[in-house]
Amino acid sequence: xxxxxxxxxxNDFIFCPRSIYFHKLYSSFDEALYxxxxxxKGRHAHKTVDKQKYSTxxxxxxGINVYSEELGVSGKIDLFDVExxxxxxxxxxxxxxxxxxxxQIYAQxxxxxxxxxxxxxxxxxxxxxxxxxxxxxxxxxxKHRLKEIITKMKLFSLEDKNFTQNPNKCKMCIYxxxxxxxxxxxxx
Ligand code: SF4
Numbered sequence: 001x002x003x004x005x006x007x008x009x010x011n012d013f014i015f016c017p018r019s020i021y022f023h024k025l026y027s028s029f030d031e032a033l034y035x036x037x038x039x040x041k042g043r044h045a046h047k048t049v050d051k052q053k054y055s056t057x058x059x060x061x062x063g064i065n066v067y068s069e070e071l072g073v074s075g076k077i078d079l080f081d082v083e084x085x086x087x088x089x090x091x092x093x094x095x096x097x098x099x100x101x102x103x104q105i106y107a108q109x110x111x112x113x114x115x116x117x118x119x120x121x122x123x124x125x126x127x128x129x130x131x132x133x134x135x136x137x138x139x140x141x142x143k144h145r146l147k148e149i150i151t152k153m154k155l156f157s158l159e160d161k162n163f164t165q166n167p168n169k170c171k172m173c174i175y176x177x178x179x180x181x182x183x184x185x186x187x188x
Contacts, residue, residue, distance in 0.1 A: 005150050007066075007075025007107045011100030013149065015169060017156045022175035059083040066111035071143075071150060077108045085120030087112065094126035097133060106138040106146055 012019045059082045067074040079088040089105045105122050112119050124133040138146075165181045176182040 005071075005073045005153055007073050007104055007111075009153070010073075010103040010107060010146075010149060011098070013153050013156075014098065014100035014103065016165065016173060017153070017160075017163065018158065018165075018179060018181065019173060019175055020153070020156075021158055022178050066108060066115060068107070068111040068114045070114060071107065071110055071146060073107050073111065073150065075107070075111075077112065080112060080117070080119075082117065085118050087119050087122045088125050089123075090125045090127055092126075093128040094124055094131065094133060097124065097135075102135065102142075103146055103149060105135060106142050109138060110143065110146070 009020050009023070012023055061077065061080040061082060063076050063078070064080075065074065066077050077087060078090050080086070081088075087105065087109060089101070089108065091101070094101075101124065105124070109119055109122050119137070122135045122137060124135065125131075126133065170176055170179070170182045173179070173182070
């Protein structure tokens, strides 16, 4: 795998390492062909960010590129209020805060800090129910975990003989019809 890890892939990798390959392979195809309704809604939630239309206030950075040399990651942040030091990652609907979500926002945080910004608060915004989920700022333990996952991402291969799929995840996976490990309604 390429050495520079894309921040948004952290969540995919935590869900299933193999999904990153399908994501890359099919990223040039029409997403509607394989995205579930839920994920399509999530994509729409980020459209304003991708097009940088959310706010005209100069104190709000929207969808800007960030990078951390120390971690070897790059990607985009969602919203960062420079004056208040608040980093916000919006999701269409948050039912549960998964580890992948945390790693994503931690990576964004470390990138901003390395780039010289003062980040005082990080949070998720669940759009459909308008709920804010505040997250404690990451420290050394969280950075260590992030580095551990990034190293695993760099080392992972589709030929990895130690890989075992999680049947419950396979059933929810948008790439299941493309993946050799999915066995239909039977357990994978
Ligand atoms: S079908 Fe299962 S093994 Fe294949 S990418 Fe999806 S979650 Fe991973």
